[in-house]
Amino acid sequence: MSRNAVEWKQTPSFPESHYVDTRIYTEEDIFLDEQRKIFNKCWIIACHESEIPNAYDYRTFSHPGGPPLIVIRGEDMQVRTFYNICPHRGNTLLYEPVGNAKRITCIFHAWSFNATGDCIDISRGKEGYQDRFGCKDAGLREVKTELGFGGFVWVNVDDDSCTLKEYIGEAMGMLDEHLNEPLEVFHYHKAIVNTNYKLWHDTNSEFYHDYMHYFNRITGMIQPGYFDRKYTGYPNGHASVGSMAIKYDAYEGSKARGVGWPGLAPGGWVLIDIFPGMTYNLRTSVLRMDTAIPLGPNKLLIEFRGLGLKRDTPEERAERIRDHNMIWGPFGRNLHEDLLGVHGQGLAMRERTDSKWVIHGREENMTIHDEGGMRHFYAEWSRRMGRKAYDPYGEQAAVAK
Known part of the structure; x- marks a missing residue:
């Protein structure tokens, strides 16, 4: 059943932690506040x-x-x-x-x-x-x-900040043993998208959107262990997702990876989100790093880096590049689908004519399709901003009084 204008403005019937006001993605004053209170304070x-x-x-x-x-x-x-x-x-x-x-x-x-x-x-x-x-x-x-x-x-840029080690805490624990060797960037590109940086980080924070990726549905979602992966939240807004084995040869035209990664099981996959907009994504043979750099409330620069081992032979490096480009490179599948998704979100939110909400209400015992990672992010966002993500201007609080 469709909703009329009054119903459209009503808050969702979820706890306040399970939805956000869309104005946090579009308003200039909120973005300027983010620059001062988040980006100028974080590593x-x-x-x-x-x-x-x-x-x-x-x-x-x-x-x-x-x-x-x-x-x-x-x-x-x-x-x-x-x-x-x-x-x-x-x-x-x-x-x-x-x-x-x-x-x-x-x-x-x-x-x-x-x-x-x-x-x-x-x-x-x-x-x-x-x-x-x-x-x-x-x-x-x-x-x-x-x-x-x-x-x-x-x-x-904050001279009084904590150390990097203190800021990260235990959040990188799942990757510690996999980052002991010197790495080398073999692929760099960037995209400028008309969207908000938080929408991109949302995409890296939840896997319910795997329904958008044919490649992920075939190689991951239908494979054993996919729905058992658990989110873990850490102080300062960071989060990790448990590992699983990706079955690459389930995808037509693909094959099992011949080059692995130190300490990682064949087909292994580990993802860690670092607040406020960076993602380590280690998948079998390649580390991908995303860095979200907002240019304004409605414009985002994303830097993408693909990394291999510095000691790679030419043959190993060629294999890693092939693996990377099949999924994430300029001619791969997943990246373009993700960018299309957040572009659509950004377009719709800029064109909104009245208040509406984005729901983060899925609960699946903090497994892969639970939106707990996003709720964890917005709890940290609210703490640092001194605003509630679901009520950034205090309007609901005022009515409640």
Whole structure:
């Protein structure tokens, strides 16, 4: 039976933790609040160490909290991160997304900096500033940086934040034994989607949407153990999903994987979501890492990385690339279906004409189609934001009084 306008606005008959107000996906003021209270306080993956292997290699990174960053390896081979902003007149320093820069020179007034963030030259500095200001006063603004959990470069723009280890806690336990060897990025691409970052993370947090994936239905859903996988929630909003064996040869045109992964059973699959928008997805022979970087409440940049073992032979690497691209690469199946799903959600929510709700109400004893992972995420979101995901503007609370 269809619903009229009054019925459409009524809250679902679920506990308040089991649904959210769609305005948390669309409103500019909520997004700005997220930047301040979530993204500028959490550890975020900027890149992988293998992407900057040599001294002076760098990558630029658009931090989801707003500041543009430079991740660069120094002559001492230590990885550091700085604001990509000249301290003189606020100009962008590096424009290329990747490169090698022993000397970073601002195009505006030719002030120069080295890979450790020190100012090494101010054009006509003595003439203009005399002894009032010099290179010692003009270093780049450094950002907390740590390498960890598979060799990823994590950054945190909050100088008072906890350590990366404290932030992750026990959430990476299921992958610890599988990330002991050096890894290497062999595939990178990005997608810009007209949707909200939380909708993408939702897709990585629940597997009820496997009905959207023919590949997953054949290789996973009808295989033993699929519905027994359990969600586990951890402090700071992280969650993991129990492992199972994927039967790849059940898919026509596929075959059992010939290259495995250290410590992982044949066909093994482990997924871990890191708050607020990163996902480790290890599947038999390939680690895929998603990083969600919101560009606004209704626009999202997603970075996708495929990783293998640094020690791979050419034959092993070719097999991993084939495995990756069959599912997740530019010509695979799953990724496009996921992107289409969140694009449709984003489109519908932007065009809404009155209040409505998104339901996270499935309960299956915290197994694979239970939406407990999403409820766990929104509990952490509400805690950090000081807003209820189901009532972000306090309207229901006001009526209750």
